[in-house]
Amino acid sequence: MEQRPFEIEHIDPLGQGVSKKSKITFIEKTLPGEIGQATIYKEAKGVSFGFIKNADDIELESKDRVDPECPHYWECPGCQYLHTTYENEILFKKQSLERHLLPLTNSLPESIEATLHFAIRRLQYRNRVQLHYNLPKKKLGLKNTKLNEIIEIPDCKILDSKTENELQSLYNGKKWLELIKKSFPSSASKKGHIEIYNQDKDSPSIAVNKPYSHLGFSQVFEEMNLKLKKFLTEKAESLLENSNKNIILDLFGGNGNLTRQLRTPVIVIDSCQINDHSLSPYQTFHKKNLYQKNILQDLVALTKNKKVEGMIIDPPRAGIKGLEKWAEYFKPNFLFFISCNPSVLKRDLAPIIKIGYKLNEIHLFDLFPSTQHYETVVLLTKPNGLPK
Numbered sequence: 001m002e003q004r005p006f007e008i009e010h011i012d013p014l015g016q017g018v019s020k021k022s023k024i025t026f027i028e029k030t031l032p033g034e035i036g037q038a039t040i041y042k043e044a045k046g047v048s049f050g051f052i053k054n055a056d057d058i059e060l061e062s063k064d065r066v067d068p069e070c071p072h073y074w075e076c077p078g079c080q081y082l083h084t085t086y087e088n089e090i091l092f093k094k095q096s097l098e099r100h101l102l103p104l105t106n107s108l109p110e111s112i113e114a115t116l117h118f119a120i121r122r123l124q125y126r127n128r129v130q131l132h133y134n135l136p137k138k139k140l141g142l143k144n145t146k147l148n149e150i151i152e153i154p155d156c157k158i159l160d161s162k163t164e165n166e167l168q169s170l171y172n173g174k175k176w177l178e179l180i181k182k183s184f185p186s187s188a189s190k191k192g193h194i195e196i197y198n199q200d201k202d203s204p205s206i207a208v209n210k211p212y213s214h215l216g217f218s219q220v221f222e223e224m225n226l227k228l229k230k231f232l233t234e235k236a237e238s239l240l241e242n243s244n245k246n247i248i249l250d251l252f253g254g255n256g257n258l259t260r261q262l263r264t265p266v267i268v269i270d271s272c273q274i275n276d277h278s279l280s281p282y283q284t285f286h287k288k289n290l291y292q293k294n295i296l297q298d299l300v301a302l303t304k305n306k307k308v309e310g311m312i313i314d315p316p317r318a319g320i321k322g323l324e325k326w327a328e329y330f331k332p333n334f335l336f337f338i339s340c341n342p343s344v345l346k347r348d349l350a351p352i353i354k355i356g357y358k359l360n361e362i363h364l365f366d367l368f369p370s371t372q373h374y375e376t377v378v379l380l381t382k383p384n385g386l387p388k
């Protein structure tokens with residue numbers, strides 16, 4: 001792979017340093033002002049992508065660079081910010097979000113900044129990890145697509161202690177090989193994945209070659225999930241009008257996680273069937289495919305004789321197009337949109353703002369510290385002009 005000199009100008013929304021030295025090149029795990037040599041692994045549409053093998057590839061270091069707390073950091077694709085402080089990480093995330101939403105916020109009469117909800121800790125938080133295996137190579141870990149390799153991560157620093165212990169016991173004496181043989185006694189596929197999930201029971205569950213989060217979606221950082229729920233509950237309660245005909249729609253609601261603490265009727269909708277025990281007495285659950293063409297008719301039937309006062313929408317990374325049709329029909333007083341994908345968030349919000357909903361607040365919840373990911377919560381309210 002070609003080596004190319006770089007000089008980083010700024011950090012892009014994915015947390016990569018951008019160099020314009022000879023050609024626009026995106027280089028992860030670098031910082032503004034740094035100079036060095038990158039290994040180029042991909043060229044596409046006039047831009048290049050590179051990586052640094054370790055700190056030795058940097059000739060001029062930023063004062064904000066720190067030694068990563070993880071021994072796997074340089075090769076592992078899991079974390080993107082451990083080469084700098086947490087204060088810097090959150091700042092880059094804020095800039096990333098604001099840059100993504102600029103086309104929407106630029107047209108507002110008053111400027112609007114993202115409010116930061118810092119992670120309560122940066123490491124030892126993930127209760128779930130999906131690892132890939134390659135039997136012929138006897139490797140289990142995360143896939144580094146740049147190197148076309150599986151990186152083993154026995155000392156991963158972002159896992160919570162139970163998940164980490166389980167991971168280490170799988171690596172110990174390569175016990176994971178026995179697990180795969182036991183799961184597929186006749187013949188195991190040469191490649192696959194293992195998921196460890198700490199659901200706060202005695203020991204984490206282990207699934208081999210099951211779809212990701214096959215037991216239903218849940219956030220990976222439980223304490224930050226609680227923070228997010230508390231925030232949503234308090235905000236929604238401050239906006240509720242308290243009529244017994246009013247309801248809230250919790251769309252892509254999973255097991256009712258986000259609205260479980262609300263003391264107002266909520267209809268939770270998700271495509272994945274849940275165990276009703278997870279619901280509060282105020283919640284009812286309906287299994288529906290929210291991407292299906294005629295879903296609005298179903299939502300209208302479910303909410304007959306009720307006023308949809310608020311909507312909480314938390315779609316998968318792909319987002320949801322056509323949300324403005326739901327907002328136009330139900331005219332909720334408020335709408336919370338939650339997203340882990342800021343570019344899709346911008347796409348989905350634009351048409352709702354176009355029909356008159358006001359973008360009031362933007363919140364960045366750092367549910368995935370050390371990585372480039374975060375959750376965004378946007379609050380939109382109905383303009384006075386729209387009829388009830």
Ligand SMILES: C[S@@+](CC[C@H](N)C(=O)[O-])C[C@H]1O[C@@H](n2cnc3c(N)ncnc32)[C@H](O)[C@@H]1O
Nearest residue numbers: 217252253254257270271272289290314315316
């Ligand atoms: C980001 S998660 C949010 C879950 C929930 N709000 C929470 O906090 O736990 C996205 C949810 O969308 C659901 N989902 C995916 N495809 C769907 C579909 N076609 N229709 C309805 N729900 C879907 C998933 O099952 C998942 O629960």
